[in-house]
Amino acid sequence: MGTLHVPKAARPAWERLSLALLDYEPPCAADPGAWWSTDPADVEAAAKACRHCQVLRPCGEYANTAGERHGVWAGVDREPSRHADPAFFGGKKYSTVRVSDHLPPSKNHQREAPL
Numbered sequence: 001m002g003t004l005h006v007p008k009a010a011r012p013a014w015e016r017l018s019l020a021l022l023d024y025e026p027p028c029a030a031d032p033g034a035w036w037s038t039d040p041a042d043v044e045a046a047a048k049a050c051r052h053c054q055v056l057r058p059c060g061e062y063a064n065t066a067g068e069r070h071g072v073w074a075g076v077d078r079e080p081s082r083h084a085d086p087a088f089f090g091g092k093k094y095s096t097v098r099v100s101d102h103l104p105p106s107k108n109h110q111r112e113a114p115l
C-alpha cells in the first residue's frame with residue numbers, strides 16, 4: 001500500500017483502527033495484493049477474508065468515514081467503477097460481503113459505501 005491520505009474527518013476513526021492493529025496482523029497484511037487486485041476472484045476472496053478479521057468494525061468505520069474508493073476495506077469492494085461494469089464479475093451478481101451482513105446495526109455503519 002502506498003502513502004494513505006487520511007481526511008481530517010476520518011482521523012479519529014483512523015486512530016481507532018491504528019490502535020486496534022497494534023497487536024494484531026489482519027489478513028490483508030499477509031497478502032495485500034488481493035485487496036488491491038483487479039482480478040474479480042481476488043477481490044471476492046479478499047472481501048470474504050475480511051469476515052474473519054478482528055478489526056473489521058474499526059476498519060469499516062474508517063473506510064466509510066474516509067469515503068475510500070479504492071480496494072477492499074472491511075469486506076466491501078470500494079471501487080465504484082467495477083460495479084458499473086457488468087462484465088467485471090462475469091455477468092454474475094457480485095457477492096462481496098457487506099459490513100452490514102455480519103455486524104449488528106450501528107450508526108457508525110449507516111454510511112456504508114454503495115455498491
Ligand code: SF4
Nearest residue numbers: 026028050053059074
Ligand atoms: S477488515 Fe480491514 S483490516 Fe481486516 S482484512 Fe479486511 S481490509 Fe484488512
